[in-house]
Amino acid sequence: MDIEALIEQIENTDWLSQAEHILAISQLQIEWDWLPSSRDQSDPFEGTYPTKPDKQIYDKEAEKMVYKAALRSLRSVGKAHPKLVDGPHNYTEAMKGSALFACKHAAKEVLSNQPGKWVAILALYHTGMWPCGITQIGELVILVLVNPNWTLLLENSQTLQVTDRY
Numbered sequence: 001m002d003i004e005a006l007i008e009q010i011e012n013t014d015w016l017s018q019a020e021h022i023l024a025i026s027q028l029q030i031e032w033d034w035l036p037s038s039r040d041q042s043d044p045f046e047g048t049y050p051t052k053p054d055k056q057i058y059d060k061e062a063e064k065m066v067y068k069a070a071l072r073s074l075r076s077v078g079k080a081h082p083k084l085v086d087g088p089h090n091y092t093e094a095m096k097g098s099a100l101f102a103c104k105h106a107a108k109e110v111l112s113n114q115p116g117k118w119v120a121i122l123a124l125y126h127t128g129m130w131p132c133g134i135t136q137i138g139e140l141v142i143l144v145l146v147n148p149n150w151t152l153l154l155e156n157s158q159t160l161q162v163t164d165r166y
Contacts, residue, residue, distance in 0.1 A: 001110055001115060001119065002110065003062045003065070003066065003107065003110055003111060006066060006106060006107060006110050006119075006122075007065060007066055007069045009122065009123075009126050010066065010069045010070050010073050010103055010122070010126075011069055011072070011073050012126070013073055013125055013126045013128075014126075014128050015073070015074065015076060015077050015095075015099070015125065015128070016077065016081060016083055016084070016095070016128060016130060017128030018127060018128030018129050018144055018145050019083050019128060019129055019130045019143045019144060019145065020083070020143050020144060020145050021083050021086075022083060022084050022085070022086050022089075022091050022143065023086055024143060025132070025133075025141070025143060028141065030135055030141075031135065031136050032133040032134060032135045032136070032141045033133055033134055034094070034098070034132060034133050035098045035101070035102070035121075035131065035132060035133055035134055036097075036098065036101045037093075037094045037095075037097030037098040037101060038097055038101070039100075039101065039104065041101070043105060044134055045116070045117045045118070059111060062107065062111055063104065063107045063108065063111060066103055066104065066106075066107035067100065067103060067104055067107070069103075070099065070100050070103035070104075071100070074096050074099060074100070077092060077095070077096060078092070079092060080092055081095070083143075094132075095130055095132070098130075098131075098132060099125055102118055102121045102122050102125060102131075103122060105118035106118040106119045106121070106122040121140070124140075124142060129142050129143065129144040130142065130143040130144075131143075
C-alpha cells in the first residue's frame with residue numbers, strides 16, 4: 001500500500017455502517033481500555049515504526065495530507081451519531097479522535113514502509129466497524145453488528161476473519 005491508496009481508503013470509508021450501538025460495549029465481561037483518541041496519547045502498540053526523527057524515512061507533508069483527508073471524511077459522521085449516543089453520553093468525538101489517531105499512525109506505518117497494526121485497524125474502520133479498545137492481552141475490542149450466522153475471529157490484533165457458522 002502506498003500513501004495515495006491509504007488516502008483513497010480513508011476518503012471511501014463508510015464510518016460506522018457496520019457498528020453496533022454503543023450499549024453493546026457495556027455488556028462486555030472483560031477488562032479493556034479505550035484506544036487513543038487524542039494525539040497526545042501514547043501508541044499502545046509502541047515500536048511498530050521508527051520513532052526517532054533521524055530514523056524516519058517518510059515525508060511529514062504526506063502524513064498531513066492523510067490527516068486532512070481523514071478530517072474531511074469524518075465530517076459525514078456528524079456531531080452526535082445515533083449509534084454513539086447513550087442518554088447524556090455522546091461518544092462521537094471519541095470515535096472521531098480514535099479514527100484520526102489510527103489514520104495518523106497508519107500513515108506513519110505506510111510512509112516508513114512498515115505496515116502493521118494501525119493499517120489493519122484502519123481497514124476495520126473502512127469496513128464500517130469501530131475498533132474502540134484493547135484488552136489487557138492485546139486483543140482489539142470492536143463495535144460491530146454481528147449477523148447471528150457469522151463467527152468473528154480476532155487473532156493478535158491484526159486478523160479479522162468472518163466465517164459462516166453453517
